[in-house]
Amino acid sequence: MEKRVVFRSPWLPWVLMAPQLTVIAVFFFWPAAQALLQSLQQSDAFGGSVEWVGLENFRNLWNDPGYLASFYTTALFSSLVAVLGIGLSLLLAVFADRIVKGTLVYTTLLIWPYAVAPAVAGVLWLFMFAPSVGVLSYALRSLGVDWNHLLNGTHAMTLVVMAAVWKQISYNFLFFLAGLQSIPKSLIEAAAIDGARPWRRFWTIVFPLLSPTTFFLLVINMVYAFFDTFAIVDAATQGGPGKETSILVYKVYYDGFKAMDQGSSAAQSVVLMVIVVALTVVQFRFVEKKVNY
Amino acid sequence: MVERTPWLDALSHAILILGVSVVAFPLYLTLVASTHTSSDIVHPPMSLWPGSHLIDNYRAAWNGTGGGNGSKAPVGQMMMVSLISALVIAVGKITISLLSAFAIVYFRFPGRMFFFWAIFITLMLPVEVRIGPTYQVVADLGLLNSYAGLTVPLIASATATFLFRQFFLTVPEELLEAARMDGAGPMRFFRDVLVPLSRTSIAALFVIQFIYGWNQYLWPLLVTTNENMYPVVIGIKRMISGGDAQTEWSVVMATAVLAMLPPALVVMLMQKWFVKGLVDTEK
Numbered sequence: 001m002e003k004r005v006v007f008r009s010p011w012l013p014w015v016l017m018a019p020q021l022t023v024i025a026v027f028f029f030w031p032a033a034q035a036l037l038q039s040l041q042q043s044d045a046f047g048g049s050v051e052w053v054g055l056e057n058f059r060n061l062w063n064d065p066g067y068l069a070s071f072y073t074t075a076l077f078s079s080l081v082a083v084l085g086i087g088l089s090l091l092l093a094v095f096a097d098r099i100v101k102g103t104l105v106y107t108t109l110l111i112w113p114y115a116v117a118p119a120v121a122g123v124l125w126l127f128m129f130a131p132s133v134g135v136l137s138y139a140l141r142s143l144g145v146d147w148n149h150l151l152n153g154t155h156a157m158t159l160v161v162m163a164a165v166w167k168q169i170s171y172n173f174l175f176f177l178a179g180l181q182s183i184p185k186s187l188i189e190a191a192a193i194d195g196a197r198p199w200r201r202f203w204t205i206v207f208p209l210l211s212p213t214t215f216f217l218l219v220i221n222m223v224y225a226f227f228d229t230f231a232i233v234d235a236a237t238q239g240g241p242g243k244e245t246s247i248l249v250y251k252v253y254y255d256g257f258k259a260m261d262q263g264s265s266a267a268q269s270v271v272l273m274v275i276v277v278a279l280t281v282v283q284f285r286f287v288e289k290k291v292n293y
Numbered sequence: 294m295v296e297r298t299p300w301l302d303a304l305s306h307a308i309l310i311l312g313v314s315v316v317a318f319p320l321y322l323t324l325v326a327s328t329h330t331s332s333d334i335v336h337p338p339m340s341l342w343p344g345s346h347l348i349d350n351y352r353a354a355w356n357g358t359g360g361g362n363g364s365k366a367p368v369g370q371m372m373m374v375s376l377i378s379a380l381v382i383a384v385g386k387i388t389i390s391l392l393s394a395f396a397i398v399y400f401r402f403p404g405r406m407f408f409f410w411a412i413f414i415t416l417m418l419p420v421e422v423r424i425g426p427t428y429q430v431v432a433d434l435g436l437l438n439s440y441a442g443l444t445v446p447l448i449a450s451a452t453a454t455f456l457f458r459q460f461f462l463t464v465p466e467e468l469l470e471a472a473r474m475d476g477a478g479p480m481r482f483f484r485d486v487l488v489p490l491s492r493t494s495i496a497a498l499f500v501i502q503f504i505y506g507w508n509q510y511l512w513p514l515l516v517t518t519n520e521n522m523y524p525v526v527i528g529i530k531r532m533i534s535g536g537d538a539q540t541e542w543s544v545v546m547a548t549a550v551l552a553m554l555p556p557a558l559v560v561m562l563m564q565k566w567f568v569k570g571l572v573d574t575e576k
Binding site for chain 1: 364429431470525526529560
């Protein structure tokens with residue numbers, strides 16, 4: 001609802017908007033436009049000559065097995081992070097909502113990983129699983145698993161997934177707990193009187209009522225896995241051992257700043273922008289419709 | 294609860310305790326590792342009980358006098374950089390967003406909706422997807438290795454503007470009418486009515502943005518090349534170089550604890566606002 005009573009001034013609103021508009025024009029719209037332009041250009045590695053190449057950068061990406069592999073890696077990585085992160089935190093939230101005493105204590109103990117920087121999370125997990133010094137890699141070795149994420153791609157992927165899930169659980173947990181606490185108790189009681197056991201009540205009442213939260217978290221977790229995990233990957237595996245954990249954002253960074261291939265990096269940025277916009281649109285459409293009830 | 298099921302209550306606590314232990318284990322291990330010497334750590338298995346080198350390790354980390362092959366920038370200095378950037382990002386974002394949300398809600402001017410959508414669209418694209426060109430802009434402006442370069446590009450997003458707009462829309466119209474009748478101009482109304490009313494939202498956003506600023510990694514990695522300007526999150530990554538055995542793990546772990554401390558404290562102490570802020574900003 002819009003305000004009916006407003007202030008009138010020909011210049012004041014512009015002055016108030018000026019700082020924000022300046023900042024987003026210089027550091028958002030200008031760079032985003034540049035990314036679009038550069039994705040249509042090809043420059044040599046020394047920045048000497050620039051020529052227009054139309055959609056060639058995109059065609060090259062499409063034909064580059066490395067890029068498609070990175071797409072596959074990202075899809076695998078983000079699905080694992082989203083599904084595991086949501087599953088585990090839903091489990092914890094359901095039990096935290098059930099108990100009468102101590103919810104606040106458990107919540108406080110569960111939320112602090114949110115404050116940990118992704119890069120630091122990467123370092124912590126790297127330390128626990130470092131092949132020669134890590135406590136957990138040592139434990140695994142005594143169980144007969146030869147853990148080495150520096151050589152084994154599956155191990156490296158497992159490592160970054162674990163670190164990413166660990167960091168995201170607190171966020172999901174808070175949203176699920178808020179969602180659970182907003183479900184009317186009378187619904188649960190009515191079902192209990194009708195003879196539904198806790199397991200049945202969860203699947204027929206609680207879970208469907210949580211579906212907007214779940215869907216919202218699914219999108220948020222995908223976005224998180226796409227972008228915010230750069231630091232985890234860079235700290236824990238640097239995209240390695242070969243390219244097994246080189247997710248799309250890592251590749252944008254690597255191609256643009258290490259391999260100095262600006263055209264390709266810009267084209268990859270544009271692809272990423274399209275993905276985020278698509279995810280956001282999907283989120284708005286479905287969340288508005290409240291999913292299924 | 295609706296029925297008494299002692300075994301289910303016991304199971305609930307068991308699962309929660311298990312969850313908390315798994316979540317807390319990395320932290321515990323970090324704390325323990327930061328009390329051992331590095332040579333204790335590189336000869337596995339490391340003891341899971343605290344050692345006796347706590348003070349040595351933290352002193353070495355704080356002053357940058359640890360051994361090993363990695364970077365040895367003093368952590369004290371890096372924490373200062375992180376603190377300043379996080380504060381500038383949080384305060385800067387909140388300030389410019391309050392002003393522009395005020396303009397959008399309380400004034401009518403040509404192009405108002407256009408600007409609203411222009412700001413709204415920045416919500417969608419995180420800095421990660423436009424790092425290349427943004428880096429060039431910052432380099433062209435000569436802002437590499439400066440606090441402005443570290444912070445201003447990260448302020449260019451609209452989460453806070455959006456939240457404040459939503460909040461201002463719920464403020465009763467009578468307040469504005471009363472203020473106008475008493476002869477208050479727009480800025481007076483903003484300062485004496487709107488800002489005090491927004492205190493909770495401001496606190497909530499402050500927590501979120503402080504953590505966001507403190508934990509930035511990719512952007513500082515690009516715009517800082519000078520050790521004096523490294524935030525601590527970058528510094529810790531640079532301490533790990535060479536193989537496992539060459540890293541001064543005890544000092545790295547002490548640094549990790551120091552790097553986690555300020556945002557963790559902010560989350561714990563401001564838990565109520567933090568939870569509210571998180572749920573409000575996203576919905």
